[in-house]
Amino acid sequence: MALRRLGLLEMSITAPFLLSMLDYADAGNLAEDQVLAAIGIIEDYLFRRWVCNIGTNALNKVFENLHYDAVRGVSDGADYCEALKYSLLRRESNGRFPRDDEFRQSYTERNFYGIGRKRLYLYNCLENRDNVERVNVVDMLEDGTLSVEHIMPQTLSRKWRDSLGTNADAIHEQWLNRMGNLTLTGYNSQYSNNEFSDKRDRDHGFKDSGLKLNRFVSTCESWGEPEMRERDDRIWRRFLTIWPCITTDYHPKAEEHESHPLDEDFNFTNRKVAAYVFQGARHTVKTWVEMMQSILGSLYEIDPDAVRAVAFGDKFPARYFSNDPLEYGFEIGPGLWFNPGNSTATKIEALRRIIERMPDVDSSDLSFELYDEPHAGARNESD
Known part of the structure; x- marks a missing residue:
């Protein structure tokens, strides 16, 4: 009954999550009432988003990772559904779970x-x-x-x-x-x-x-x-x-690292980067500058022409590249330097423009593990 009801929402995009969760349940890890509760949470999420007319473009990534986020919470001592709710509630922008004020306003206007x-x-x-x-x-x-x-x-x-x-x-x-x-x-x-x-x-x-x-x-x-x-x-x-607004008292015991791919509509500002994953390989870093130095080097090795096309193209982001050595920059390839003294948003946009020109690389191949900036008011965005 619950799956049939969910099917009426015509959201096949949920399939990766549902298949993984049902396999997990078949292995004896979830009781029937937990499965039904999880489906109800997904219903709440999808229906509220539909009422609020939020696009579905962010949902592929959400449902690809949602079950694994919940299992990670279980390994941290949480109930599966509580970890599931935590994963949905922490999402922002186009992946968000609409709260009651947004839901009410949209109900009134829809x-x-x-x-x-x-x-x-x-x-x-x-x-x-x-x-x-x-x-x-x-x-x-x-x-x-x-x-x-x-x-x-x-x-x-x-x-x-x-x-x-x-x-x-x-x-x-x-x-x-x-x-x-x-x-x-x-x-x-x-x-x-x-x-x-x-x-x-x-x-x-x-x-x-x-x-x-x-x-x-x-x-x-x-x-x-x-x-x-x-x-x-x-x-x-x-x-x-x-369709109630979900709540949870669960918070990860360890420092939570959110994963966001480059192709997600996400605001990276005021976030610290702990690692990035490129084409399946994970690389730990301490700053956005360290990340840029590493990933630009990798992209240059794959397709130097694509990197140079952006570097010597439009004013943005080309003004952050140089043929000459930079005192506070780093070398990407022979005769090509990058100045990292810019915002996180600029760094992200530069990567997007470079990868757009690379036929063998997709923006979904690159993702970042992030955590909150402790004191956003005193940040230095060029870190």
């Missing part, structure tokens, strides 16, 4: 109509999660027995305008596609513009539906902004119950 097959997941969860008497929402939506309908219609008749009052257009624009105005119905869509009382009282109308989603609607005498606001708040509270 158009929840016309969401394709995501409607199968959304309405199945709203109707059936924590419900003893289950309704086969997915099949009924797919075969047309049920459909997603607007309570206040997409086109306002004169009677609807009169019932909404002088601010009818503003109310219509604000509330049309929000959860407070959307529901599941079994009546024919040709009645969608009818008055509220007709939608409520007709055969297969709101009073007749038996769906949890329509209980509040069936008790309303009219349908205007106060009713939509009340129902929207009720469904929001349901969102928080079904």
Whole structure:
């Protein structure tokens, strides 16, 4: 059931994590309740991100490493799911787990109509999660027995305008596609513009539906902004119950080194580098300067033309390269020097531009093990 529900989110990108976790469970390392809890955590993560309209480009790397992050936590004495939550909560930028404030704001602003097959997941969860008497929402939506309908219609008749009052257009624009105005119905869509009382009282109308989603609607005498606001708040509270913000008390005992590949949309500023991994080989370093000296030498050995093309190309980052020896720089190759007296962001961008020109190297081949800057306010970014 949990895997089928997760499948409705249509996120095949989770496969590396799921396969690794299920193999781990089959080996006797996880109980069934832990597996179900882990899937629930992934559901929370994916659904909140979808509501917040966060792109999926960062998820490949997240799900490639997520199981191993959790197992590392287990070896540190943590419960698997607690380590899993820790790994997700510490992510930033496009990999982040949306907190309640972002989730709430996006819930308020999002158009929840016309969401394709995501409607199968959304309405199945709203109707059936924590419900003893289950309704086969997915099949009924797919075969047309049920459909997603607007309570206040997409086109306002004169009677609807009169019932909404002088601010009818503003109310219509604000509330049309929000959860407070959307529901599941079994009546024919040709009645969608009818008055509220007709939608409520007709055969297969709101009073007749038996769906949890329509209980509040069936008790309303009219349908205007106060009713939509009340129902929207009720469904929001349901969102928080079904897709809660995860928390954990787990923190690694040892100093935590985060791993971030070069091709990840990540802000490397204010982070210290402990090591880098290039094409499978790990190299420990103490500073970003030491890392640059090492990796630029390796890249030059592989493709000197690519390095020189960037060094003698555009003003940025070419101004940090020189044909002449630099007092505070280091030599990359014959007659080519690099000045490391620049920010971490500049170093990262220089590496990205060089590797873009290298047909035999991919930016995912290079990753960095990072830890937090102890005193970011007093940093020297050229370290």
